[in-house]
Amino acid sequence: MFKKVFFAIATLIGCTTSANADIWIDGNLFCENSDSIQTTIPFATVTMYDIDNHNDQKYFAVANDRGYFEVKPYDYTKPYYMEISAPGYETRKTTITAIKSPLQNNNTINIRLKPSGTAPAIGKTTYTGDSLAKGTKILRELLLATVPGIQNEGEDWFTDNDESVLIFFNDWASKPEVLQILMDNAPSEEIDRIDVFKLPEGSVYECAIRINIPAVGHINFPKYYFNDSSYLKEIR
Missing domain, CATH: 2.170.130.10 (TonB-dependent receptor, plug domain)
Known part of the structure; x- marks a missing residue:
């Protein structure tokens, strides 16, 4: 009985992370210093709004202690207005384009933030x-x-x-x-x-x-160099 209960629990957690479940985007929030050394940003918030009505919130996510965030489920066919913020960093206001290719429904969206003073200790x-x-x-x-x-x-x-x-x-x-x-x-x-x-x-x-x-289990966090996602388009 115990094994059945715990298998169900693992399945519940897995249903929010499995590639076979609903479409999602995920990614890493990071900053970079003048020496090109990158640091992930823990517990930053990612808020997504209707592209035309910035008071109409569609999604909200908080990064974990490693700077990883996930938005799931996610309607990839639409563009959105985004605000990404964390204490000690400039709030970034940008847009994310629609993801049109059916082969790219589950995309990694890495996001760079600029420091604003010294990030407070956690x-x-x-x-x-x-x-x-x-x-x-x-x-x-x-x-x-x-x-x-x-x-x-x-x-x-x-x-x-x-x-x-x-x-x-x-x-x-x-x-x-x-x-x-x-x-x-x-x-x-x-x-x-x-x-x-x-x-x-x-x-x-x-x-x-x-x-x-x-x-x-755990996420295998990437060890590669992060680049700002090409799906992000700055507001002019």
Whole structure:
């Protein structure tokens, strides 16, 4: 019974990342210094709007701690207006063109940002081994018992300051409907690490939590040199 339950959980996470699922775009947010040394930008936000009505939000994504983001599902047949921002960087306002070729439905969109002063530090606390709460059965109980200063009501996770909490499973942000199922079905014993990131002032979320489930796997992050995506067209 346990194996069947956990297989279903892995499938739920996989359905947001599998190439056989809905069409998506993903990519890496990065900056580059004068020596051409590149650095990825953690927890930047990517907001996409109707190309003509910039008040009509269509998609919203937050990069993980490695600067990776994903928008899924995604209507690749339309262009969009985009705003990409992170504390310590200039907000970039650009457009993304429609992706017309049916062979390019799942595209990597790497995005460069320019520094604006010094990027603020992001604090990190890791819970693993004996620092993970004992005696819990499901993930929801484990998270609340392990991480101080967070609360939960239904689909909402927030801090004691009533600020929002962003939750990742391994390398992927989870949709609310999937998050609920995982919280109530993932066995505590399958979680080997919880990372809590304190995000800078001005961020959409006060903190981000990454829950590591070894059986699910991780993204193979690229080691090549990033180039700004050719699908991005600057506003003139």
